[in-house]
Amino acid sequence: MAKTENMGVNTICTHVGEVADEQFKGAISPLYMSSSYAYENVDIKRYPRYFNTPNQEALGKKIAALEHTEAGMIFGSGMAAVSHCLLAFLQKGDHVVLQKTLYGGTYNFVVEEFGKFGIEYTFTNGFAEEDFRNALQDNSKVIYVETPSNPLMLITDLEMITRLAKEHDLVSMIDNTFASPINQNPADFGIDIVIHSATKYMGGHSDICAGAVAASDEHIEQIWNLSKNIGGSLSDYTVWLLERSLKTLALRVKAQNRNAKKMAKWLHKHPLVKKVYYPGLKDHPDYTLAKKQMKGYTGMLSFELIPTVNAETFMQSLQLIKQSMSLAGVESTILSPAKTSHTLLSAEERTHQGISDGLLRFSVGIEEKKDLIADFEHAFEVAAKKEIA
CATH class of the missing domain: 3.90.1150.10 (Aspartate Aminotransferase, domain 1)
Incomplete structure (x- = not known):
């Protein structure tokens, strides 16, 4: 397979992250439903909760290619993706800066759960650089945005967020659901972690629930280290359906x-x-x-x-x-x-x-x-x- 950076988006949607059908040479990815795999004399010890079944692993590559990152992971829902990413980089005593308006599920997760973990948070007063700077604290570790915003479709400056993150040694995260990878690639502007409710544009047919994350190998490793313990993986049948849906993502969007x-x-x-x-x-x-x-x-x-x-x-x-x-x-x-x-x-x-x-x-x-x-x-x-x- 050629390098994905040389491919058009429809080619990425159609071909990257396929599981080769070595036995019957079918035109599409076979579906591996097994929840139990061999552990002796194998290159990879596969286990569904470890996000590394054949279909999970392959789809992660498609997500990464679409978002121009090194790696990707698939989750059971958009909120599973959001919560796993935030908790992977925040611990007791840390602080996170969050954009003024966020998806209601994300807002409720932060407000209702972070106090239990001893994690501090501040929502900005607006969308300008000054608003984000004023929200920063000495213990800030993460800066989290969502653009376009829901429901007023306000836009956050991604280059500004990256600049602030690098200046203060923060991990930058974005919910890119409303844009989709077809309309916006935050990694190209320096954003560290890109999150999607794959239920939305990626799935596109109102019939599956899933989440996705795209980031560097290093950041994905840190997310995986937490996620394998929490268990937010997606069934392989839904993974297979999501890969099918992504083939038409660019055309639909x-x-x-x-x-x-x-x-x-x-x-x-x-x-x-x-x-x-x-x-x-x-x-x-x-x-x-x-x-x-x-x-x-x-x-x-x-x-x-x-x-x-x-x-x-x-x-x-x-x-x-x-x-x-x-x-x-x-x-x-x-x-x-x-x-x-x-x-x-x-x-x-x-x-x-x-x-x-x-x-x-x-x-x-x-x-x-x-x-x-x-x-x-x-x-x-x-x-x-x-x-x-």
């Missing part, structure tokens, strides 16, 4: 990028929409930064309805686009952050973060643009009539 940009522009002009949050729009506050560090603007966007349009009525009137908790599948989905990801925050806290009851998060799928617009137009018409009545 690029189609979702195109749809999202078109829908963002259309919503931006709609009279019943107050504001659209999409980094591919020139009026987005981080458009220039997004253009610098992203290759595509993702299939995710949020938009805020004008106050006279009821968000629940609007969503319930949709016939094609599904109300659903997750994101990044080939089908378009929509939700209210105030009633899902940010429901544990008080109304005042949500207002402070810019999350109103009329804010909706839209995960754009691969459907035809005209069909998505027709569905929205119907929902807008129903919601507007109800308000008038």
Whole structure:
């Protein structure tokens, strides 16, 4: 196999990390379901909890190639990947700096669990370099970000984060789920550890739950040393399904990028929409930064309805686009952050973060643009009539 740096992304998606079918010469990776392997006279002592079954090991190579790192690991969920990475580099008495807005699961993990381990943490007040500097302490060990952010699609400067991390000898981590490896490769900007909820764009079909991590051999070794004791490995059948899904990752994501940009522009002009949050729009506050560090603007966007349009009525009137908790599948989905990801925050806290009851998060799928617009137009018409009545 040629060096992956010389390969196009679709070639990486299709071929890197395959398990060779030496016996029958099949065109795809065979699935090894065994949970028990020989330990005498073998090169590798394999054990599922050690993340080194044939399918696990091969898929890690595909993840690494996609994220331009030396190594990769696959986990049972995105939160398994997040928690294992943080705990691998933090211990009692350490401090971590975290971006102001994070995925709700990550936020809850930090707030609810870190005190039990004696780990200190600070959430930044904003996204600027000064905000991160002000959050640093003498015992800081890790700096953790997520860009684009959920749900307002704000962008964090990755070169700035790398600079701060190197200056203060910190390990830098990013949740790259919203971008996917197709739109953003944080390792190219010096970020140490790249984390994904592989349930989302990597899986892409709303039918598997998985997590992924890409990093240097040294950092992966440190994560593995903890992970083998905690046991967050993924079943090989799901590993096999994820490898199958990744073969179309670039095709899917690029189609979702195109749809999202078109829908963002259309919503931006709609009279019943107050504001659209999409980094591919020139009026987005981080458009220039997004253009610098992203290759595509993702299939995710949020938009805020004008106050006279009821968000629940609007969503319930949709016939094609599904109300659903997750994101990044080939089908378009929509939700209210105030009633899902940010429901544990008080109304005042949500207002402070810019999350109103009329804010909706839209995960754009691969459907035809005209069909998505027709569905929205119907929902807008129903919601507007109800308000008038």
